[in-house]
Amino acid sequence: xxxxxxxxxxxxxxxxxxxxxxxxxxxxxxxxxxxxxxxxxxxxxxxxxxxxxxxxxxxxxxxxxxxxxxxxxxxxxxxxxxxxx
Amino acid sequence: xxxxxxxxxxxxxxxxxxxxxxxxxxxxxxxxxxxxxxxxxxxxxxxxxxxxxxxxxxxxxxxxxxxxxxxxxxxxxxxxxxxxxxxxxxxxxxxxxxxxxxxxxxxxxxxxxxxxxxxxxxxxxxxxxxxxxxxxxxxxxxxxxxx
Numbered sequence: 635x636x637x638x639x640x641x642x643x644x645x646x647x648x649x650x651x652x653x654x655x656x657x658x659x660x661x662x663x664x665x666x667x668x669x670x671x672x673x674x675x676x677x678x679x680x681x682x683x684x685x686x687x688x689x690x691x692x693x694x695x696x697x698x699x700x701x702x703x704x705x706x707x708x709x710x711x712x713x714x715x716x717x718x719x
Numbered sequence: 720x721x722x723x724x725x726x727x728x729x730x731x732x733x734x735x736x737x738x739x740x741x742x743x744x745x746x747x748x749x750x751x752x753x754x755x756x757x758x759x760x761x762x763x764x765x766x767x768x769x770x771x772x773x774x775x776x777x778x779x780x781x782x783x784x785x786x787x788x789x790x791x792x793x794x795x796x797x798x799x800x801x802x803x804x805x806x807x808x809x810x811x812x813x814x815x816x817x818x819x820x821x822x823x824x825x826x827x828x829x830x831x832x833x834x835x836x837x838x839x840x841x842x843x844x845x846x847x848x849x850x851x852x853x854x855x856x857x858x859x860x861x862x863x864x865x866x
Contacts, residue, residue, distance in 0.1 A: 643766045643838035644850045695770050711768060717839045717851040718832035719752065719796050719808045 637704065639668075641682070642713035645689065648682035658704065665691045666700030668710060690715055720791045721784060723776045725767060727799040730809045735793050744790045744813035748824040756803025759844040763807070765798045766838040772798070775835040783812070783827055787819040794827060796837070826864055832857035 640653040662671045666686070673683035683689060691698050692711040704710065720742070732751065739747050754763045780794050791813040801807055810827045814820040832854075839851040 640768075642768060642836075643840070646766075692768070692771060695774065711771070713768070713836075714838060714850065715853045716833070716836055717853055718857060719835050719837055 638709045640711045645682050645713050649678050665702045721780050722793045723780050724795045725773045730795050730806045739791050739813045742791050745815040746817040746820045747813040748820040750810040750824055750828050751806055752808035754801045754803050754805050754807050760841055761844050762800050762842040764800045764840040767798045768836040771836040779830050779834055783823045787823040789814050789823055829860045833861040
């Protein structure tokens with residue numbers, strides 16, 4: 635399944651890209667699994683997602699928890715907690 | 720009238736006030752948030768999510784309009800790089816009476832801290848660069864308004 639991932643704030647800086655399209659491996663079915671997979675994929679992911687509890691996610695513009703399923707998602711945004719206006 | 724904007728350009732406060740002045744409202748309350756220049760800060764950069772940031776501001780504006788009798792509401796937030804002293808956020812609420820305008824304005828200021836998809840990065844004169852962490856006090860202030 636192809637999925638667009640967008641990164642924000644320090645997650646983007648640590649990943650070195652603003653967004654990317656990935657082919658999800660079988661078994662990566664929810665937000666938590668996606669974060670774990672990115673952390674294991676390469677050195678940048680390891681740094682960006684070293685502390686999964688500090689990562690927030692939105693699926694197609696809606697805030698979601700780590701258990702949210704990825705099936706049918708077009709875009710997953712991954713970012714730190716907001717610091718507001 | 721609800722007007723919400725997310726923009727890189729400077730906020731023209733005088734023009735925004737004129738728009739409310741023209742409405743014949745009984746009372747207006749406003750808030751201007753500026754970039755603090757303390758601790759040698761040279762730049763504040765605001766990152767945003769193009770779709771979610773504007774949607775978050777619009778949701779917030781509508782929540783205020785549902786809660787108080789407002790005749791006009793303007794909520795403008797800047798993104799991108801800003802220098803100390805620049806206006807970063809502008810809130811303007813108008814109503815027939817001052818109590819509603821003031822309460823709605825305070826609600827919007829408090830909720831902006833927690834409900835809108837914005838991230839702040841600080842750059843200091845000594846070269847330090849860092850992303851701002853959420854503050855517990857902001858959560859508490861936003862939480863006092865309930866769900």
